[in-house]
Amino acid sequence: MKLKFKNLRSYRALREVDFTGRDLVAVIGDTGAGKSSLLEAVCFALYGRCTWDSRSAQGLIADGGDGTLAVELTFRMRDETWRVGRTTSVNNSPPSTHRLESLDNGTVLDGAGAVNAKIRNLVGLDLDTFLKAVLLPQGKFQELLHTKRSDRTGVLKSILGLDRIDEVRDQTTAAVNRLAPQLERLKGRRSALPTDIDHDIADAEHRLHQAQQEGARLEEVETDIAGLHDIKEEALRQARDLRTAARRLDKVPERVIERFDELVDRDVELCGQLTLAKKRMTAAREAEDAVELQFAAADEAGTGPTDTTKALTTFDSILSQFPAITAERRRLADEGTAIGDEEVALKRKESDLTGILANTLAAESALESAEADRESVRRELEAGAVLLANVREADLKATEAAAAVEQEEIACAAQVTLLKAAEDGEEEAKQALSIADLALENARRAEAAVHASTGVEPGEPCPVCERALPDDFHRPSSIGITEAQTTRKAAQARCTKASKALIGAVAAHGTAAGSLRAAQKKVEEVVAAREETLCLFEAEFVHRGIDADEDLILAALTEAVRVAEGEHKVCKGVAKTARDDLARNETALLEGRKALAQRRRAFTRAENALEKRWTALVQAHDELSTHFRVQGELTEVVAQERRELARLRNEELGEKSTRLAEIRVDLREARSEHENVSARQRTEVESPLAQLRQELLLLAEKTGDLAELLALPAAPDHPEDIAIAEESLWAKEVLDTVEALSRASKSKADRMAARAGNAQEQSASMLTAAGLADESELKNQLLESTVLKRDAKRDLDTARRKKPLCDELDRRIAQADPVLACLRDLCGLLTDSKFIHEVVRRRQLALLGIATRTLRSMTNDRFGFHENFLIVDGLTMQSRDVKTLSGGETFLASLALALALVELTAHGGARVEALFLDEGFGSLDADTLASTLDTLTAQADGGRLVTVISHMRAVAVNFDNVLSVESTFNGSTARWLTGEERDALATEHLARLLS
Template structure:
């Protein structure tokens, strides 16, 4: 991938358009990007990333604030990038989503983001589309051509030295996260999770199978009421239980047989004793019954005489009953006639009037018939009267409603006008609110800078004081070093003279004669003293450089604050901010009521339209109600005159008609009752004569004598039943006594208690024996069934357990546990291999930049307390021959190691992803920690990259780099924004 041109408009700190021609500035393969802190050097790298992927690295991408705040509203934020990748030349144009001020009117609007990709080397007609405009299509195309994601691109093309220094010193967990992001090893993590999920499912199956075996063993233990021995196999324990069950069943069956024999013998003995006792009891009862019959023979003869008399008096009793019924019917007819007369008299009829009751009844019915049509008219009159009252009330209600609507219609226009004024006020406040908020945030930032300016001045003065102290200390240490070296040189001859030996050549001149050796000084300087002075000079020199950097940073901060504040003072900013905040609060309060005000206006407008329609409908309804009321009033008046004549003094026509119908009914009932009373009198006289004739014919001297001998049906049936029962008992007792005398029974009945107790005892014993046999047989059957069930469950458990054990061991190995001695998961193993490749690739560059002193050492050993291994990265120091932790490197050494690691990682990631050759790299900061000699080595390494055809862009403040790199781009910062100045290209 090689970059050609970059154009940035209203992006970051650049308010207008700035262009970077990478072909021109990178013609030598190396260029420098420098400028003030915060001027926007890194923003150019962000623009490259945004053009490619639509996002920028780190926290700047999270903020999603890419537009320049000082750009005019008419200027569109845009990034254009031309590059060549995989042999294709492309142009990418992206616009971020941002909020801008409206071009017309107040307020802001949302500017939507856009993107386009144009193929510059494939015109239409060659099977390649001229361009793409959908964000997802552009993203997939860029990622396919580059062969890496935006995270990988940020890490291997835009080399952030701070992040690689942290990576160099990170623990294995943090290092693992970065490597995963770069090498895309998520699929190996998916494999680990797949194994863990398979193991979880297999464990569930194993638990289910083991649970079934355990459940069967529990049921066996409950059935046999015995626990299995601790070491004995379940199969042997189950076989022993079944043998014991069969033995218990045999014993129970033998006990049952003996108990049944004893029970049958006792049952037979009890039956014989019970039969003899019952026969003796029967004999005693028959003898007592015979004696009772002898005593009741006189009663039986009397019963025969009474039955004969009752049979003779039966016809007389029947005639008497018929006469009594007729006399009762005569009394009832007389009462009905009296009641009918008492009912007819109150209705206005009198027996002295001479009218026949039936004739008067016919006349009353005829008059009631003429009143029938008027009854329905009277009911209609009541309904119409109620309706007339309802219509009068309805007229009053509708008149009141019409008056209320008129009053509301008069007030509504003023309320609606007031509501519309409130809506316009809220909309105006809403349009001004965003501007007020932006102004408040700007003033708040300026006020914070104004309040921080005194502290920045104090910090600058303190840094200058410290710099003066450290300059003095460094100059004193340098002077001490010069003095020590001078004294060391002065005493060097005496030091060499001490080593001369007569006859041996001098180490300086080679002479074997030593005529005048120099004498030692009184205060000789040793090599250790010179080393201590040198070390002190270096420490004070380093402290001086730190102080210089602190003064430079403090001065830059003070200048930044003063340039930002301009003529503003803290009191003026505070006063201006308070005014803006007050205006903003008022606008927010009004805006918060905007929805309510709009709803009120809408409601009043709807109410106004509804009022007009309701008034029209109500006026029409009132006219119809009044017309209906007047018409109904005339009808009610005419009908009332006809009904008044028909009532004839009664409360209503229906009441008078009911009176006439009641009179007709009463007179008809009176006529029928008189006829029935005459007929009942004749029948009663005939029945009295029939009773007297029946008594004389039956031979009784009088009717009362015949009635005294008569019996009713129940008494006669009871008398015959008593006679038949006596005869039947006598025959039965006589036959029973004959059978008893033939049986020759003993005088005393046998005792049944002992025989019954013996039989019950043997019955209980037999029942218990039968129950024991059944329990023993049941236990045997259940043990046989459970044994077969256990065998099936145990056979099913074995392959499940074997499969789980195999999967469990394999899952542990894949996840860095169990038999995995290195404690490395599959993912860590892959990352360790990649890290080893990175260490090999980075070692060549690190060794060259450190003149062969340092090289990377990768270790796959496990860490302490079970920490997973595979991601340890240390440094071998060739001076001491010891492997050192990267955390022990100095600042300059850390920069060299980080740069080598970043370049090596870039090469490995590009090769791993199969992406495009990275012809353009950017290195952001870190050169300020290097001395001149080390900087030469680093530049040589960068020359190697340049010799391979790559273009390397450096982002740095280091002054010496400006002297070494002729092709430069300077970023200038101003109050209105930043700008670019190409130098040497």
């Protein structure tokens, strides 16, 4: 067995532990070094889980690694080597992997489901059973020993393979349920088939033979009659074909030769007219080309129609716009002077506006001062009114607060009286509860004495102190504990009620006292506020009381407000007049500026428009050809000269255009004459000739079928590219061929009709010789023979087709009947619970027998197992519960059971070939430890791997194979100790014993 793992708990790096060739192994190390993690690696590799959580293995992933746990276990099972590998990651990223591979035949399984099922089949144990019998982790070593009886039976059935009885029973029941309907269906199918299939086959073969003989005789007659019928039909067909082909040649075109002569004369006449029309067209086309060449040369020189027309149009536009442009230039000069004068007038208005603004600011300042004075006296009047209201309100609040204090003092005195009554009530309830508690305690003691003295007589030991009871002892009687409990319960309720009442009274008294203190504090605050407000009032209004009339108190302040309002009104009128004057002058100045700006923008737009207009004229002039363009300044006089030049050139080109139009008219007339003559030639010559040719071609084509029937030559083909005269000769040959074929076809058709009559007479004679009236009777007898043969063939094929099915159904029924009967008997036997219980009981006795032998060898015949998993003590020869054993004795009993399971499964074709033990040896003394290790050594000598995990160095001294586990900064490590290291370990252990 070889184990590889990475990121397993304290093992962060990749580690490998090879158990190959080792039988008895000790794994040692300090607590927490990572010894038990080796068992977790084995458990995860086989079952994908950890020993303490059967649902997940996330707890095995090491902290500080890459987050992915990977374990690979190579093991041997059933003489075959397997390698299983699994991975799991934090948050399942990347996803877990599960792979099982046979290193012998290459079988590979992927996926948790497939791998888990195969492992379960190979090991023969589920995870829970595996942890109770093979891999015994720390803290679970004694589970099998302490398992409940009902649970232990299921575990033992799984470990010892007894659960396979249930599997066999389930499989047998499933087989019966599966086979019984199938057998019934087979029997149903067989009952629907013929009973004696061989007899049906022989009868069908006889009927088929007779029908085949009669059919052969009638088919022979039919064949002869058919031959004569074919001869007759062939003769009639040939005669019919000859007559049909001859009739197709009856319609010969009329006047063929005369029509050809007329077409030749008309063709000669029209060809002469076409020649004259072609000459006229050629002369007109040459004149047109000469004029067009002149126009092309003029276009290239820039004096063509397009350039001349453009120049004439451009100079007309220039001359028409010259006066307007000159007038616009003079107008713009005058407008510029007027704009300058208007700017000077606006500057004078701006200077006048500065003085008006200064006067307005002075008036505004006087108005603001008057407003400030008016607001000041208004605020003083409002403050005086507020002060008067405040002092009167403060006086009212002081009076109300004094009345509230008197009411709170009365209420607080009432709550004091209620609180005293509640305290007295609680005290009385507590005294009553104490009396009830004492009575209940006495009653309980008396009741305990009654129960303790039950069955005790004078002179016997006291059940309490174990002293002998006196001779005059009498069993005490009960004094009514139920009545005492009821009284105590009522007293408790009364006490609870009184406590709640006291709590309520205390709370109410506290509330009343708080309200009183709040009222008193409020009186103090209100009186202080009244005194402060009264002082302010007396300082403001001397010799005035708060109860005097409000208008009289505020008369001086009201008069000051009236005077300030008058002064403010006068300043406001002066300021308004100044603001209106300033606004009028500002508006006039603003409108003047807007008008000047608009005038200046209009002036600029006019200048731009004039410039654009002139630029457009110059650009249009520059685009003219060189012949018409002005070389120098463009003036009205020069433009007039150039326009005249363009006009003269335009008249010259007009004359040439007129000449070209006349030439093109002549050309069109010549072309029209040529087209008319060509159309007449097509209508009067080519079309009649084509029609006549098509008639003759159809006639010549029709001669092909008749010529083939008569084996004679057909009409000649039409020659290609020949004149009308030669085509006339071809037409005469076609007409001669048609006449010859017509005569020959009539003669051969008469001969074929006579041959058909002879064949009809021979057929009638043959039917009479066969005993048949006519061909209809022959067909009826043939049809009847065919039906008989078909029915016999169908019955034979059906019987032969059904025979293999009948034979197969008979064979299957014969085989299935006894098998189904046996399965039903086996199912009934395995369903019997007594049988199952007996098998389980015997296997359990065998297990306990082996475990007893092992346990006695480890305890010097002190302990053994009873049949119900009790412990038999050899000293007392009495059975004991496993819970009465010490820690070391429990460990030995559990180990004995585990070793017994290994041995028992080995006797039954076992698959359990290893045992892993984690801790437990620390509870053994030296002698017991030695005998236990001897027992484990014997198991290892039997070819099994026994692995012991312990932190005790004394355990490792007795092993040849020691795996040392150490915890380092980079994670745990595991390595095999050398012989020198084991010897040093033994020496150290001996030194400790001696010291």
